[in-house]
Every structure is written in C-alpha cells, then in structure tokens.
Amino acid sequence: MPSPRVEQLLRELHASLTLRKRPEDVAGLVQELYAAQxxxxxxxxxTALAKAAEHSLRNLWHGYTSMREDFARPVGAQRQLARASRLFADVPELPDSAGDDPDQIEAVIRRAGESIGRAYGQNDFGTDRLDRAERAAAGLGEVSKRQYNKRFRLLRRMEAKLARLIHEQRRREVTMTGKGALAHALPYGLFAADPDTAAFIAYVTARGYMRSVFTNGRQRQVYDEVAEALFERLRARPERTCWYAVAHVHPTSEVLVAVSDEDLTRLLVRWNGFLREVAELLEAAWNRHPLERDTMIVRRGDDSSTWNQAAQAWNAARAHWFAILSELGQEHILDRVCPGKVPRLMAADVAYWHRMSGGGLHPDTYIWAELPLPWEVLRGEKECPRSLVEAVCARYRVDPVAGAWTAPRPAAEAVAFRRTPELVHGVAVADPLVASALRSAGVFSGQGKRAAASEWL
Incomplete structure (x- = not known):
C-alpha cells in the first residue's frame, strides 16, 4: 500500500487528466511523487524533470497563470432542479452534482411530468397541455390553470436544457479526446497501478492538452525530452509497466506489442465507436454550413470551433485505430475502408500569413478535398479503399505511409522542452498579469476593446 502522501500525489496526477494543468506543474507533481517514494x-x-519543474507555478514568484486550468464545463441544471423541487411535491431536493448528471435530470423530468399528466417529450404548448376537463380526469382539479402552465413550461425548459447539457458534455469529451486521447477515461486503479506509468501518462497528457499557438508554422510537438526520460523508465522496467494504460495515450508499436490482443480489441472497439460519434459531429457542422473544401479557410457562417474540435478528435481517434489495426494484423481492413484525415479550418489571416511567407495550402488539404467525406465512408454510402487514397496521394506527390494516410503515424522523435507560454487568443505574451489585462480588454480577439481595460493598459 502506498503512503498517504504518495496516494495524495497519485490522486492529483489522476485528476490532472481531466484538467488543463501546465506541463511544468505536472512535472513538479511527478518530482514530488518520486521524492515521497x-x-x-x-x-x-x-535533469529533465528539474528543467520543466523550474517553471512550475510553485517555483515562480507570481505563482499565477492567466489561462484556465480546466476545459470549459457546461452549465448544469442545478437551478432548474431547485425550481422543480419547489413546484413538485414528489421531487426531492438533490445535491449540486445531480445538475451535471443527465440521467438524474431526465428521471426528475419524467417523475414530475407524471404528476401533471405529461409524458416525456410532450413539449408543444398548444397541443400537449391538458384542458380543464383533462386535468380534472387526471386528478388535477385543484391545480389552477396558471399553476399547471407554470409546471408545464418548467418541464419543457428542462428538456431543452438537458439536450444542451448532453451536447456540451459531448463536445467537452471530444475536445479532451482530440488532445489527450483516452487519458480522461482512465480509471484510477488502472492509472495508479504503477507510479512510473502514472507519471508518464500524466505528463504526456498535459503536453497534449496545451493550447494551439497563433503561427504559420508547426504547432509544438507533444513528445519532448521530459516525456522521453519518463518513457525510458518504462522501458527499463517493462514487467511493472501497465502497457494497456499507456496505450490509451501513446499508441506506438513499442507500446502496443506489449498489450494483449484482448485489450487491444477492447481499445479498437472503443475507438471505432468514437470515430462514428465524431463523424456525426462533423456531419452536423457540415450540414449547418458546408465548408469551402478546396481551401478550408473559414468563411462567415462556418462553425469553426465545433469543426476544429471534431477534426482534431477524428484525427486522434483515426491514428489510434490505424495503430491498433496494424498491431492486430488486421491492416487488410484498410483495403476496403480507409477513411481520410480531416483538416482543421484555417483563419483567413493565417492563410494570408502563409502566402506572404512563401507557403501555401498544405498538400493534405488537396487530398482531403478529393476523398469521400468521413461520415459517408463509415455509413457505407461511398467507398474509400486504400487504393483510392494511394492514388490521390500520388497525384499530389505525398507519401501515403509517411503522411499517415494509409498507415499509423510514425513514432515521434523527442523535441527539446520549452516552457508553456501565456497565450491571449493564441498569441504568446511574456507576463501572465499583462495577459489577463489584454484578455479583458479584448485584444487579439477580433472584438471591440472595453474602454476601461484599454485605458488601464
């Protein structure tokens, strides 16, 4: 059994899998974990951990970051549940946690609806309400029309709130999965079975959760020298490492070969289901406003936030799916179904920056534009075999294997550690206090600046 201090640190590291802590702060926790052990x-x-932890908030004079250390959480239905408990006698007061639980919210709506003769989903204010005679027949003769309408409207609003909550929770999960794969879904027992495994997963997840920087070059790579040093500890003790847990976030062939076929199949099924979920999000965003597919430059009316979150999640899930298929020896599936990568939408100013610096559209954009849409492929409406992807890649002189169009991503080389910048709408700012002022003033946001904050600056 680990000591109370080790247990506490492992709990903190596990909690970081659903937060957005800076890699430096996670490195500091890993340092403390090893010291406690x-x-x-x-x-x-x-050396690697010291280099990263030197810039943790605990070691900085201001101990402050202007950036949120959590993914945006949807607003729950706590207020609506409290209102329901006052209006409906058979609805008890519930803890705040119930407002974030769709199952409990739906149960309340159904139970409260039964008390006024309303079935779940009956939301039409003109046709679904009971008239006086129907209310009397349902035993509601003592309830005035005004009180009945108040309860009916509340349940109708609660159903709409429930739908929004489910949608936003799903988007949050998609965002976390796109950046950190299945780290957020790792149960504590699996994560904490081996401290070295926990340290690597927590650090590499924090690196994956880093925000994108406004640039016309490549984004910062996830796998750095600190991750490499922690992974070397797993290599040195392979019999103690929980490779199945590592495979949730780092699906290299070296990792997957150590995972049983049963566990690989479990992961494959999970990623397959997730690909279908994300394809639905992509399709919904596309149907709301079809994109300029030949350029993938944002136009007015495009839902770029939803699309980019879903595209990143799709590409992450697709990479894991390809890697596991390869390890299981099932690559022949790609001969029949080989869905392509999905590019993110690019802001017009970034596209202009690319052109001015001598660049242009990434070749992957041209390949994407000629392949069937992912949701059409998964539903079997259009065929996208490996041969088609190879032919399109050849047309644009792209290696389909090195470009991860028909094969798993190549193993990443470790890059040098660089401290996490303070970002204001993607633009790096040296000081977190200045970053807070710039953000409150609306700088770099494309919105009008608030006068008071501008004057302060």
Whole structure:
C-alpha cells in the first residue's frame, strides 16, 4: 500500500487528466511523487524533470497563470432542479452534482411530468397541455390553470436544457479526446497501478492538452525530452509497466506489442465507436454550413470551433485505430475502408500569413478535398479503399505511409522542452498579469476593446 502522501500525489496526477494543468506543474507533481517514494532517479530523468519543474507555478514568484486550468464545463441544471423541487411535491431536493448528471435530470423530468399528466417529450404548448376537463380526469382539479402552465413550461425548459447539457458534455469529451486521447477515461486503479506509468501518462497528457499557438508554422510537438526520460523508465522496467494504460495515450508499436490482443480489441472497439460519434459531429457542422473544401479557410457562417474540435478528435481517434489495426494484423481492413484525415479550418489571416511567407495550402488539404467525406465512408454510402487514397496521394506527390494516410503515424522523435507560454487568443505574451489585462480588454480577439481595460493598459 502506498503512503498517504504518495496516494495524495497519485490522486492529483489522476485528476490532472481531466484538467488543463501546465506541463511544468505536472512535472513538479511527478518530482514530488518520486521524492515521497524515496525513488533514486537516474540523472537523465532528474535533469529533465528539474528543467520543466523550474517553471512550475510553485517555483515562480507570481505563482499565477492567466489561462484556465480546466476545459470549459457546461452549465448544469442545478437551478432548474431547485425550481422543480419547489413546484413538485414528489421531487426531492438533490445535491449540486445531480445538475451535471443527465440521467438524474431526465428521471426528475419524467417523475414530475407524471404528476401533471405529461409524458416525456410532450413539449408543444398548444397541443400537449391538458384542458380543464383533462386535468380534472387526471386528478388535477385543484391545480389552477396558471399553476399547471407554470409546471408545464418548467418541464419543457428542462428538456431543452438537458439536450444542451448532453451536447456540451459531448463536445467537452471530444475536445479532451482530440488532445489527450483516452487519458480522461482512465480509471484510477488502472492509472495508479504503477507510479512510473502514472507519471508518464500524466505528463504526456498535459503536453497534449496545451493550447494551439497563433503561427504559420508547426504547432509544438507533444513528445519532448521530459516525456522521453519518463518513457525510458518504462522501458527499463517493462514487467511493472501497465502497457494497456499507456496505450490509451501513446499508441506506438513499442507500446502496443506489449498489450494483449484482448485489450487491444477492447481499445479498437472503443475507438471505432468514437470515430462514428465524431463523424456525426462533423456531419452536423457540415450540414449547418458546408465548408469551402478546396481551401478550408473559414468563411462567415462556418462553425469553426465545433469543426476544429471534431477534426482534431477524428484525427486522434483515426491514428489510434490505424495503430491498433496494424498491431492486430488486421491492416487488410484498410483495403476496403480507409477513411481520410480531416483538416482543421484555417483563419483567413493565417492563410494570408502563409502566402506572404512563401507557403501555401498544405498538400493534405488537396487530398482531403478529393476523398469521400468521413461520415459517408463509415455509413457505407461511398467507398474509400486504400487504393483510392494511394492514388490521390500520388497525384499530389505525398507519401501515403509517411503522411499517415494509409498507415499509423510514425513514432515521434523527442523535441527539446520549452516552457508553456501565456497565450491571449493564441498569441504568446511574456507576463501572465499583462495577459489577463489584454484578455479583458479584448485584444487579439477580433472584438471591440472595453474602454476601461484599454485605458488601464
């Protein structure tokens, strides 16, 4: 059994899988974990962790970051549940946590609806309400029309709130999965079975959760020298490492070969289901406003936030799916179904920046534009075999294997650690206090600046 301090640190690291902590702060927690265990670290790991943890909030004079340390959480139905408990006698007061639980919210709507003769889904104010005679027949003769209408309207609003909550919770999960794969879904017991495994997963997830920077070049790579040092500890003790847990976030062939076929199949099924869910989100965004597919430059009316979150999640899920298929020896499936990658939408100013610096559209954009849409492929409406993808890649002189169009992503090389910048709408700012002022003033947001904040600056 781990000591109370080790248990506490493992809990904090596990909690970070659903938060957005800076990698430096996670490195600091990993340092504390090894110190609490009395672990003698090799020089490479000790140096790498010290280099990162030096810039943790605990070690900075201001101890502050202007950026949220959590993914945006949808507003729950706590207020509506409290109102329901006052209006309906058979609805008890519930804890705040119930407002974030769709199942409990739906149960309340159904129970309260039964008390006024309303079935779940009956939301038409003109045709679904009971008239006086129907209310009397349902035993509601003592309830005035005004009180009945008040309860009916509340339940109708609660159903609409429930639909929004489910949608926003789904979007939050999609965002986390796009950046950190299945880290957020790892149960504590699996995560904490081996401290070295926990340390690697927590750090590489924090790196994946980093925000995108406004740039015309490549984004910062996830796998850095700190992650490499922590992974070397897994290599040194393969019999203690929980490779199945690692496969949730780092699906290299070296990791997957150590996972049983049963566990690989479990992951494959999970990723397959997630691909279908994300394809529905992509299709919904597309149907609301079809994109300029040949350029993928944002136009007025495009839902770029939803599309980019879903595209990132699709590409992450697709990469894991390809890697597991390859490890299971099932690559022949790609001969029949080989869905393509999905590019993110690009802002017009970034596209202009690319052109001015001598660049242009990424070749992947041209390939995407010629392949069938992902949701059409998954539903079997259009065929997208590996041969088609290879032919389109050849037309644009792209290696389909190196470009991960028909094969798993190549294993990443470790990059040098760089401290996490303070970002204001993607633009790096040196000081977090200045970043807070710039954000409140609306700088870099494309919106009008508020006068008071502008004057302060």
């Amino acid at each position: 009395g672990t003698d670290l090799d020089s490479a790991t000790e």
